[in-house]
Amino acid sequence: MSVSRRKVLGAAGIGAAGVAAISVGALALSDDSAEAAPSVTQPVAFHGEHQAGIVTPAPDRLHFASFDVITKNRADLVDMLKAWTKAARRMTAGQDAGPLGAVAGPGAAPPDDTGEAIGLPAAGLTLTIGFGATLFRTAEGTDRFGLADKKPAGLADLPHFPRDDIDAAISGGDICVQACSYDPQVAVHAIRNLVRIGFGVVTVRWSQLGYGRTSSTSTAQATPRNMLGFKDGTRNMKAEDGPKVLKEQLWVQPGDGPDWMTGGSYLVTRKIRNHIEIWDRTSLDEQEQIIGRHKGTGAPIGEAKEFDEPKLGEKKIADDAHIRLAHPSTHGGAHLLRRGYNFVDGSDGLGRLNAGLFFMAYQRDAHKQFVPIQRMLAQKDPLNEYIKHTSSGLFAIPAGVRDDNDYWGSALFG
Amino acid sequence: MSVSRRKVLGAAGIGAAGVAAISVGALALSDDSAEAAPSVTQPVAFHGEHQAGIVTPAPDRLHFASFDVITKNRADLVDMLKAWTKAARRMTAGQDAGPLGAVAGPGAAPPDDTGEAIGLPAAGLTLTIGFGATLFRTAEGTDRFGLADKKPAGLADLPHFPRDDIDAAISGGDICVQACSYDPQVAVHAIRNLVRIGFGVVTVRWSQLGYGRTSSTSTAQATPRNMLGFKDGTRNMKAEDGPKVLKEQLWVQPGDGPDWMTGGSYLVTRKIRNHIEIWDRTSLDEQEQIIGRHKGTGAPIGEAKEFDEPKLGEKKIADDAHIRLAHPSTHGGAHLLRRGYNFVDGSDGLGRLNAGLFFMAYQRDAHKQFVPIQRMLAQKDPLNEYIKHTSSGLFAIPAGVRDDNDYWGSALFG
Numbered sequence: 003m004s005v006s007r008r009k010v011l012g013a014a015g016i017g018a019a020g021v022a023a024i025s026v027g028a029l030a031l032s033d034d035s036a037e038a039a040p041s042v043t044q045p046v047a048f049h050g051e052h053q054a055g056i057v058t059p060a061p062d063r064l065h066f067a068s069f070d071v072i073t074k075n076r077a078d079l080v081d082m083l084k085a086w087t088k089a090a091r092r093m094t095a096g097q098d099a100g101p102l103g104a105v106a107g108p109g110a111a112p113p114d115d116t117g118e119a120i121g122l123p124a125a126g127l128t129l130t131i132g133f134g135a136t137l138f139r140t141a142e143g144t145d146r147f148g149l150a151d152k153k154p155a156g157l158a159d160l161p162h163f164p165r166d167d168i169d170a171a172i173s174g175g176d177i178c179v180q181a182c183s184y185d186p187q188v189a190v191h192a193i194r195n196l197v198r199i200g201f202g203v204v205t206v207r208w209s210q211l212g213y214g215r216t217s218s219t220s221t222a223q224a225t226p227r228n229m230l231g232f233k234d235g236t237r238n239m240k241a242e243d244g245p246k247v248l249k250e251q252l253w254v255q256p257g258d259g260p261d262w263m264t265g266g267s268y269l270v271t272r273k274i275r276n277h278i279e280i281w282d283r284t285s286l287d288e289q290e291q292i293i294g295r296h297k298g299t300g301a302p303i304g305e306a307k308e309f310d311e312p313k314l315g316e317k318k319i320a321d322d323a324h325i326r327l328a329h330p331s332t333h334g335g336a337h338l339l340r341r342g343y344n345f346v347d348g349s350d351g352l353g354r355l356n357a358g359l360f361f362m363a364y365q366r367d368a369h370k371q372f373v374p375i376q377r378m379l380a381q382k383d384p385l386n387e388y389i390k391h392t393s394s395g396l397f398a399i400p401a402g403v404r405d406d407n408d409y410w411g412s413a414l415f416g
Numbered sequence: 417m418s419v420s421r422r423k424v425l426g427a428a429g430i431g432a433a434g435v436a437a438i439s440v441g442a443l444a445l446s447d448d449s450a451e452a453a454p455s456v457t458q459p460v461a462f463h464g465e466h467q468a469g470i471v472t473p474a475p476d477r478l479h480f481a482s483f484d485v486i487t488k489n490r491a492d493l494v495d496m497l498k499a500w501t502k503a504a505r506r507m508t509a510g511q512d513a514g515p516l517g518a519v520a521g522p523g524a525a526p527p528d529d530t531g532e533a534i535g536l537p538a539a540g541l542t543l544t545i546g547f548g549a550t551l552f553r554t555a556e557g558t559d560r561f562g563l564a565d566k567k568p569a570g571l572a573d574l575p576h577f578p579r580d581d582i583d584a585a586i587s588g589g590d591i592c593v594q595a596c597s598y599d600p601q602v603a604v605h606a607i608r609n610l611v612r613i614g615f616g617v618v619t620v621r622w623s624q625l626g627y628g629r630t631s632s633t634s635t636a637q638a639t640p641r642n643m644l645g646f647k648d649g650t651r652n653m654k655a656e657d658g659p660k661v662l663k664e665q666l667w668v669q670p671g672d673g674p675d676w677m678t679g680g681s682y683l684v685t686r687k688i689r690n691h692i693e694i695w696d697r698t699s700l701d702e703q704e705q706i707i708g709r710h711k712g713t714g715a716p717i718g719e720a721k722e723f724d725e726p727k728l729g730e731k732k733i734a735d736d737a738h739i740r741l742a743h744p745s746t747h748g749g750a751h752l753l754r755r756g757y758n759f760v761d762g763s764d765g766l767g768r769l770n771a772g773l774f775f776m777a778y779q780r781d782a783h784k785q786f787v788p789i790q791r792m793l794a795q796k797d798p799l800n801e802y803i804k805h806t807s808s809g810l811f812a813i814p815a816g817v818r819d820d821n822d823y824w825g826s827a828l829f830g
């Protein structure tokens with residue numbers, strides 16, 4: 003017996019959606035850059051017009067790390083970015099971080115790979131780099147690396163939102179790297195080797211593990227569920243939305259800001275704690291009203307199937323339902339490519355699991371997309387009783403690395 | 417290209433072990449109770465002479481939770497254990513936690529499942545319960561539930577070991593539940609639903625997520641690697657060691673202590689932080705000397721293949737090598753069934769990843785097995801420069817749940 007017997011019944015009374023795909027199952031899909039479909043073991047192309055890890059299908063494990071730059075020397079930073087790029091190119095291909103590998107020796111020098119991924123395949127590993135506002139000018143105003151002139155307007159600080167409870171120690175950062183893979187050992191190995199290579203130049207400011215991606219980025223992926231038990235990603239921006247939508251909503255276009263960001267995107271990260279014990283004591287009906295969708299099928303309230311259009315003109319969907327407040331029509335068409343992951347960070351010392359959503363969203367301009375949506379949610383979303391935003395990040399994600407001679411940040415530093 | 421190109425070279429110069437099994441790969445194995453081989457999607461039998469999750473093959477995701485009992489009422493506690501057992505029986509079979517399921521409604525009562533595992537298969541889920549010393553008598557000496565007489569000698573507190581840096585807040589607990597699965601969403605869902613059912617009776621004292629099990633519990637599993645990059649589990653006690661060894665070393669025998677523990681085992685948990693940044697700067701040679709094995713092949717120093725016997729009589733393996741200090745011959749034959757998991761809990765605020773090994777070991781008598789081994793390691797193991805024990809737990813693991821009428825703890829409370 004290899005399929006689930008968990009019941010999937012729509013609240014509308016319709017037996018539904020026998021989605022039996024285990025989250026680790028192989029997924030056949032195509033991405034925006036028409037690359038070959040990755041499987042759970044295969045590599046994802048590192049070079050390209052855009053960085054991988056954005057519209058490429060999200061595998062179900064995440065290790066996200068934010069770094070502080072501790073050197074004052076621009077050349078050292080650039081050298082590290084070059085070394086990182088080489089290692090990232092190798093690791094995303096399923097190779098050791100360095101050419102000698104984990105077990106070259108014996109000798110006095112440490113191996114150039116830490117070894118815990120020996121024998122493991124690429125497992126869909128993507129590594130995606132981003133630059134935070136403090137890289138350009140510190141909070142105190144210092145232009146450490148002569149980059150202040152190149153800071154894009156899009157990196158202006160996010161405003162404070164009502165109810166924000168942001169912990170600075172797990173927010174922001176000069177550089178971020180998102181590692182996604184089907185195997186957590188592979189994602190963790192990648193970040194750890196970047197940390198090793200970056201010794202003396204960067205330190206880890208904060209890092210976050212996640213699993214079971216909460217938003218599908220491709221129509222070929224079954225929509226996964228978040229910690230509220232709801233399908234998350236039904237109306238996400240997807241690779242299949244096509245180049246027109248992605249141009250308009252996802253990729254920074256010429257003229258949007260400094261040239262070095264063209265072809266890039268902006269990433270917003272928000273660690274959102276879910277008060278799951280409280281949520282778990284509310285009725286199904288209340289939960290469904292809050293989201294505006296049925297829990298079983300994922301269909302909009304009043305509809306039968308997950309991908310049916312929500313009838314926002316009708317009263318069935320509450321005025322303050324999450325999907326109404328967040329809907330593009332409420333924000334002049336603004337949309338997000340959400341790519342968040344569930345997290346559980348142990349418990350909180352008060353008898354509760356410390357769990358929730360590590361929200362990540364890519365977009366062309368966070369101040370025109372994430373900000374208005376989140377402002378409305380922070381004011382009106384009844385979900386606020388069950389969640390708390392505890393960390394925040396905004397990163398400029400440059401365009402892709404073109405070839406073997408190119409490196410992460412070349413357009414910015416070059 | 418679906419296999420790894422990561423180099424696997426023995427330091428002895430021998431091209432080796434093309435282990436290309438992704439840690440999420442299907443594993444064909446048989447366990448001690450001769451059950452059908454579980455795959456990554458299939459269920460593991462819940463009923464049996466012993467609890468599942470001990471000699472059954474360890475899948476690669478863990479959610480471990482320790483609970484404090486907050487009720488003073490014995491009947492409430494027993495009722496909860498009965499309700500937990502019912503839910504565990506269902507969830508390990510790939511069903512919702514309760515008969516109504518996640519999407520029965522609408523109605524005023526919350527659903528009897530939280531929903532995030534809808535559509536997911538059992539994914540090898542095992543749930544294993546254990547009882548801590550404080551359940552029998554609190555640290556202050558109170559016998560809350562009339563159990564003090566039944567406390568086995570085997571639950572006597574572990575001694576303090578040299579270099580221990582134990583945080584009481586993430587140690588001990590009245591009850592523990594180990595959830596293992598091939599899918600973290602399934603393991604987390606199971607613990608979360610037990611938390612929900614236990615509301616008012618227990619609270620979460622601490623919980624730990626882990627991945628990529630560090631020790632194989634079956635010869636059919638490829639030996640996984642820990643955060644030091646070494647294979648971990650090569651000489652682990654395994655299901656295939658056969659009933660004689662398991663009787664002698666793993667399962668509590670009649671006469672060992674109170675009857676209710678017969679057929680059970682003792683679990684030691686130790687959260688062991690690895691100072692990976694320091695480790696990553698030591699040479700391969702030094703790393704191999706410390707462990708006593710080659711990093712690539714996993715072979716004992718001087719040997720060619722992983723499962724070759726270590727020649728402890730010869731000088732090649734250092735006097736204080738980890739595998740010599742921990743070897744059964746050093747401890748009158750005492751062995752452990754290790755079943756630990758790697759963890760990464762973000763970073764530590766000092767620029768370092770907070771990562772390491774969540775060590776778990778099952779055994780017939782922790783005071784005769786874990787304690788002498790750990791005492792020697794704590795005194796002599798050069799690994800101590802790179803590790804720190806930060807949490808500790810000892811739990812009495814009762815025998816298996818026999819049938820539909822039996823429940824977790826029946827022998828203790830019945």
Ligand code: HEM
Binds near residue numbers: 272375
């Ligand atoms: C823990 C916090 C959150 C949870 C549990 C949550 C959950 C959900 C769910 C279940 C859906 C419906 C399925 C779908 O279309 O994906 C949804 C939709 C959506 N959410 Fe959230 N969400 C959270 C926070 C946020 C935040 C912070 C934002 C952005 C500021 C956001 C933006 C959206 C958008 C844009 C949609 C799609 C709306 C549509 O076009 O129908 N969500 N969310």
Ligand code: HEM
Binds near residue numbers: 773
């Ligand atoms: C972070 C801490 C630790 C690490 C990284 C580690 C790593 C290893 C490695 C790489 C091996 C060799 C492969 C194998 O046979 O499994 C090993 C063996 C072993 N370890 Fe550990 N270990 C750690 C802590 C402990 C502790 C706390 C104990 C028990 C007190 C322990 C008991 C053993 C035993 C019994 C063996 C098998 C020895 C033999 O029969 O050859 N280890 N360990």
